[in-house]
Amino acid sequence: MAAACDSGGRPKELLYGGKASEFRPVRGSVIAVGRVLRRAALGRRLDDCLLRGDRTTVARDALVAERVGVDGESLTFANRNRTGVYACDGGVDPAGERRLPWCGAVFGELEDGHLLDPRLDINCRDRKGKPLAYAFVQPVAGAHWIGVEQDGYVEIYEAMAALPVRIASTRGVSTHEASATFEVTQYDVEGRELVRSRLEAAVAG
């Protein structure tokens, strides 16, 4: 079921076999499919990743950004009073305690609508067993697309629902140092590059 990537180049499929579309302005890219739903529409898909105590802190009509990429999938949503944001991270739990599709859940506090920390999660593995890291990226003003350098291609995530964007990568992950490095480029709605940066994230707090 893992995405086709035999030649090490641009994959042709996303995680669940959907066609990997290219973002025209970025040659060789793959768009992670994204959509915005109400929490109620996701039912157990969302509930299964949260602890029981956290489920009550998220409104039934909360907006949820769902993303499915080449190696990872995620849900992102804010709590009821928008003091924090949750992410459900998809993949294999190497400790075998969580069942697919979720391998982790994180919570980041918001201050003036911004996360202070990318909330790195390195507890997951992809379907081939490689460490899979997740982190939040806060879009800069005017950014609509977030590009993440992967092995042989750029994965593109759409900013949605005024929430931080949860990105995933198997590249640059160090489980022993509990850190990961992401090469991130932000684009406006038409694909013009706005900012390019290296996100060095560490597990914290």
Added chain:
Amino acid sequence: MRRFIVMLGIGLALSATTGAQAYHRFWANCNDDAPTFMTTMTRDAAQDYANAARYEGYQWGGGCWNYDDADSYPNDPPEVTSTHGEGGDCSGLTFKTWRESTDTWRDGRYYWRALRNVHGPYTAASFRAGNGAPNHTVAKSTAGVMDAFASNTHIGMVFMRSLYGGDQIVEAKCEACGTNIFYRTYRSDSSYGGVGRWGWTG
């Protein structure tokens, strides 16, 4: 006058250099030694280990300290890993005290020396969820010495149960408060859950 301006320029340059070196400081003393695999792990020893980390400061994303009973670089900006100061953060202190592995699927016991800079793969929220083979959730009412209480943003270990409903908690709390033992009421706080470590031998 010219000499004054030159000296001023040198002074400013030196102060800027010092500023640039203000970060990436204490971690220069740390190492990445392998942990020692242990067959035992007692709650007494865990108390001693956490107790020795008192007064050594707090560092977001950190896990390296010495034993001089002082925070070498206090009052860094909060929630910034790159300040590289002394001390663990809440989950880093718990990870080292509980002798855990950087691999979440290993439940063995790994002794990390104080100056070994390691945070471990768990945030407070992942401890709270019981993530990782060595960890599990426990009922708060039964949480005992060196079990922990964790919320989505913080974790502290029970140093001693206390009268009057609270506990003496050993924790790396924040830049301003450092690592110490504090009286807390996490046990009765609904945002906190009970967490434990499998594998105590005494």
